Amino acid sequence: QKEVEQNSGPLSVPEGAIASLNCTYSDRGSQSFFWYRQYSGKSPELIMFIYSNGDKEDGRFTAQLNKASQYVSLLIRDSQPSDSATYLCAVNYNTNAGKSTFGDGTTLTVKP
Amino acid sequence: EPEVTQTPSHQVTQMGQEVILRCVPISNHLYFYWYRQILGQKVEFLVSFYNNEISEKSEIFDDQFSVERPDGSNFTLKIRSTKLEDSAMYFCASSDRADTQYFGPGTRLTVL
Numbered sequence: 001q002k003e004v005e006q007n008s009g010p011l012s013v014p015e016g017a018i019a020s021l022n023c024t025y026s027d028r029g030s031q032s033f034f035w036y037r038q039y040s041g042k043s044p045e046l047i048m049f050i051y052s053n054g055d056k057e058d059g060r061f062t063a064q065l066n067k068a069s070q071y072v073s074l075l076i077r078d079s080q081p082s083d084s085a086t087y088l089c090a091v092n093y094n095t096n097a098g099k100s101t102f103g104d105g106t107t108l109t110v111k112p
Numbered sequence: 113e114p115e116v117t118q119t120p121s122h123q124v125t126q127m128g129q130e131v132i133l134r135c136v137p138i139s140n141h142l143y144f145y146w147y148r149q150i151l152g153q154k155v156e157f158l159v160s161f162y163n164n165e166i167s168e169k170s171e172i173f174d175d176q177f178s179v180e181r182p183d184g185s186n187f188t189l190k191i192r193s194t195k196l197e198d199s200a201m202y203f204c205a206s207s208d209r210a211d212t213q214y215f216g217p218g219t220r221l222t223v224l
Binding site: 036043088099101104105 | 143145147153154155156157160162167168170201203207212213214215216217218
């Protein structure tokens with residue numbers, strides 16, 4: 001059973017701070033890694049994807065991947081109250097089938 | 113910006129009835145998926161579809177479920193003889209490559 005584990009949270013940070021979200025996965029053959037944001041009652045919204053070890057930056061978001069440690073993280077710089085949501089880590093083992101395995105999510109609250 | 117659409121937004125049905133959930137994927141996408149999310153739980157993969165056939169399906173996707181692409185735009189999920197435990201949000205997703213998936217807004221299915 002391929003598992004994806006995330007910090008249970010909730011995580012609370014003050015506005016302007018850096019929020020750090022972590023995810024580990026069990027299957028060493030996993031190929032691609034995704035971070036989604038999900039507001040309550042809404043669908044997952046893709047924020048970042050990363051395939052290679054290292055960092056990938058997009059605006060205030062940075063995804064970090066370490067395949068040796070089976071670890072992927074998301075940093076949110078200059079956190080805003082609008083970033084308050086549940087962040088879902090998803091992992092794909094087989095890029096041909098594209099099935100994503102999701103973690104439980106970490107709920108982030110950014111306090112003004 | 114193109115997006116995945118789903119109808120209806122909310123479906124209420126009696127236990128034992130059949131329901132069809134409809135999705136219109138992004139027009140140039142080739143890979144289609146159904147996921148579900150029971151309230152308070154993680155997003156779970158049901159099935160992936162490519163080139164007019166199922167690519168992969170989960171243990172959840174048993175004989176009660178079927179998918180179809182009846183024309184060039186729609187992608188449907190049929191649930192035969194619904195059960196109480198089928199109550200969940202059902203998300204359709206599509207991808208132009210077999211990993212980066214974009215989710216629709218979801219259909220909330222309530223089985224009474």
